[in-house]
Amino acid sequence: MKNDVNRQFRLKNRPVGRIKDSDFDYVETPIPELADGEALVRNLYLSLDPTNRIWMSDMDQYLPPVAIGEIMRGGGIGQVVASKSPHHKVGDIVNGLVGWQDYLHVKPDAMFPLSTLPKDLPIPLTTMMAACGxxxxxxxxxxxxxxxxxxxxxxxxxxxxxxxxxxxxxxxxxxxxxxxxxxxxxxxxxxxxxxxxxxxxxxxxxxxxxxxxxxxxxxxxxxxxxxxxxxxxxxxxxxxxxxxxxxxxxxxxxxxxxxxxxxxxxxxxxxxxxxxxxxxxxFAAKYGEGAAQLAQWVAEGKLKSKETIVDGLEKAATAVNMLFDGTNVGKLIVKIADPATV
Ligand SMILES: NC(=O)c1ccc[n+]([C@@H]2O[C@H](COP(=O)([O-])OP(=O)(O)OC[C@H]3O[C@@H](n4cnc5c(N)ncnc54)[C@H](OP(=O)(O)O)[C@@H]3O)[C@@H](O)[C@H]2O)c1
Structure with a gap:
């Protein structure tokens, strides 16, 4: 995999029926230079969710639909690899809307700021997207x-x-x-x-x-x-x-x-x-309470987290259909890269 480009899925047209690869432009763009206040995140895991299909459409919905030509919206986990932002340190593991791409260019005016995960989590990062996510x-x-x-x-x-x-x-x-x-x-x-x-x-x-x-x-x-x-x-x-x-x-x-x-x-x-x-x-105001309880149940062995992990960002547009075919068990995740040791 190339590390010097940012592969991105950009929405080309609104799917009719099942999602098709041709509903996206799969492009390679340069990795951005950072201005003051910005950061660069290497995406590690992408969450594939039924709501992706809603965001691709222009039906009545709870967030603005993804615009044609825009990077496909998606949740996930990444690692800060460069930073000129007071909010992000290189090496931090972050969670939020990372998009269907290799790298997220973090700007200070982002609609949903990323949250930083605690260091040395006792559970795998993928569980933070599943039972504890x-x-x-x-x-x-x-x-x-x-x-x-x-x-x-x-x-x-x-x-x-x-x-x-x-x-x-x-x-x-x-x-x-x-x-x-x-x-x-x-x-x-x-x-x-x-x-x-x-x-x-x-x-x-x-x-x-x-x-x-x-x-x-x-x-x-x-x-x-x-x-x-x-x-x-x-x-x-x-x-x-x-x-x-x-x-x-x-x-x-x-x-x-x-x-x-x-x-x-x-x-x-x-x-x-x-x-x-x-x-x-x-329930955003109560996420802390919910996440703490879920993590405790996982630690006590009372709650199992199950994930289906597909390897490779390039598979995202095909893999999202697993949700509609029923071929996933538990949380459907695309692995993009391993975290670096900092
Ligand atoms: N309100 C919210 O904030 C929120 C947040 C997350 C998810 N959701 C919703 O929760 C639901 C589950 O989402 P998830 O992320 O947990 O996905 P998921 O359950 O991991 O995956 C979707 C599953 O739906 C089943 N399915 C697909 N098409 C179906 C059909 N026509 N009839 C019956 N079952 C079908 C499939 O299982 P089978 O093999 O059993 O068919 C598939 O594995 C979705 O409706 C999603 O939109 C809502």
Missing amino acids: MTGLTAYFGLLELGKPKAGDTVVVSAAAGAVGSVVGQIAKIKGCRTVGIAGGAEKCRLIKEEFGFDEAVDYKAADWREQLERATPNGIDVNFENVGGEIMEAIMPRMNLYGRMPLCGMISGYNATEPVKADFNPILMRRIGIQGFIVLD
Whole structure:
């Protein structure tokens, strides 16, 4: 890999349906010279997230869409390799929106400043992107603040073998709930029970998945942590207990859709379901509290972090489709480079 250029994915056009390599220009640009107040970060790991697909579109969303020609937005972890900024020291490991590129040119007016990770973390950097990162925080705040699970509650989570879902199931278990995970395929269903401790697994790719859901929730559902939307959400809602809670985290089944996805609101009324959409950024003021608790659970062996790591920045545009094909388990990450010893 060349170290003297900055490889970047720039959004060329808004994908229609599935993301294609041709939706990006993959360019090599010079590594920037730094002005006062700026820094240069060597990106190490890139987080691939379903929200990347949302950012590529111009649908109504919670951040400005990525503009055509702009570097694709993406979270990740990097290392400061040069600095004229009082906020960044060479060698610091930083976390934030690093972009789909080798190097991030850090400017003082960045919309989201990078955060510096503590030195000598006792856990791998990839765990800081998974169970202890944004996806862990999404699970933590969405489940605990909005789902309000009580011991003995039945908690259902879709995309249960994924980054957010696997953490939701484990936190619900820590809180004494009965956990039911919905995932695609027998292997993922085995995994969520054996590795993440779900009490029951529903394989939504099996012909009898609706019966499986019924058998797995004989006493109804108190909390549905919704990651998928569409048919799966519609099958869950009539099984909700009165005044059940439904944190609406994501609706990945519709992200590649070319027509708007419609939902039946009748069960919301009949079951008096409390649905609350949220974005993890809503809880930014409490990230410290959430991250400390997640890290403690990981250290105590109560929370497992699982990651699928793809090697090579050049694979990002292809690898992001693993989220839609279901070929990732846990957090999907692209490894770009190893940290340097400073
Ligand atoms: N609100 C927030 O702040 C926030 C933050 C992070 C993530 N999210 C949302 O949370 C959800 C999960 O995100 P994640 O990062 O943890 O991704 P993930 O679960 O690690 O990966 C996505 C998974 O979704 C499943 N999936 C894809 N298409 C599907 C479909 N049509 N029907 C059913 N399942 C499908 C696949 O698993 P199977 O193999 O089981 O199909 C896939 O592995 C997404 O909807 C995402 O947008 C929201």
